[in-house]
Amino acid sequence: MDTTPAPARRSRRIAVGIAAITVGYLVASAAASTLRNPSHPAILAPAPVLWTVVAGVVGAVTFGPLGRRLHLSTAGRFWVLFGVIYALTALSNLIEAVLFVRGVTPAILLAGLLQAAGLALPAALFWPPVPPPTPDLGAEPLPEHGSTPRSGALRAAVGSRRWWSWTWRIALVSLLWVPVYFAFAAADAPFVHAYYAGSITFTIPDERLIALAEVLRGLLHATVLAGLAALLGGRRRRVWWWLAVTFAVANGWLPLLQRVDWPFFLRFANGVEITGDAVAFAGLVAWLLTRRGAASPPDPACPIIEDDARVDRRPTTSPHHA
Secondary structure, eight states: OOOSOHHHHHHHHHHHHHHHHHHHHHHHHHHHHHHHOSSSOTTSSHHHHHHHHHHHHHHHHHHHHHHHTTOOOHHHHHHHHHHHHHIIIIIHHHHHHHHHBTTOOTHHHHHHHHHHHHHHHHHHHHSOOOOOOOOOTTSOOOOOTTOOGGGGHHHHHHHTBOHHHHHHHHHHHHHHHHHHHHHHHHHHHHHHHHHHHTOSSBOOOOHHHHHHHHHHHHHHHHHHHHHHHHHHOSOHHHHHHHHHHHHHIIIIIHHHHTOTTSOHHHHHHHHHHHHHHHHHHHHHHHHHSSOOOOSSOOOTTSOOOOTTBOOOOSOSSOGGGO
């Protein structure tokens, strides 16, 4: 019988989780680098390996705790984490790459698949799961651990508003991404444009084309973050925090940490820009695409009603306590 104190066991499991996620991401990044350039993989040098390890640790302390808060089965946590990471890292940045980088190939999508799996799989398998709750004496039996009501949160969230409400909200949030993007891009424009001017790899397209492409990115970001918010549940401030951290890490910090071919000032400026984007846009998603939640995750069977939400007239008192 293990007599180690519970806090020590938990710390040990977290350390194992961080190590497993970091190693998984390093292996996946090595495979992705080989896929992009089989003859000369960029990762086969000390600096890329070091920065990839740093990125793996950042990914571990972000997506490990995030997966823990989803209250899903191991397979459910994997697919949610994989989808979120792949959408915000590979798909979103592919749109940016097509706009600003010459010679982009579809290999970026395959490389993104490998790296997303390298983070999501060990995060789902090795990060300490939430312990199953202990039911109160005389209370109704709790669902099996890993199949809590949170697993139906997406369906409950979609059903909490009418289709026209979701349509205008998602459209508005998608469009609001454009001014958010341009506002923070303007802050680092002097650094970025100075670097782009002397480069044969980068180009600066027409602003109207950028705006159209950013509407598409806004729709992608809004859909992914709204789904994640529904699974997280709870208060909007808490949801805002997790959406902002997830967005900033997946969309900016992980890719930028590994761009050792960029000067440090450019990586730092882009990191500040994307972090600002993440904080502002996550706030819009939490405000317009979530419901007010209680301190603890609400039961999807009893949704909290807002202005245009469907009215739930089911009794709030359990038959066992009537």
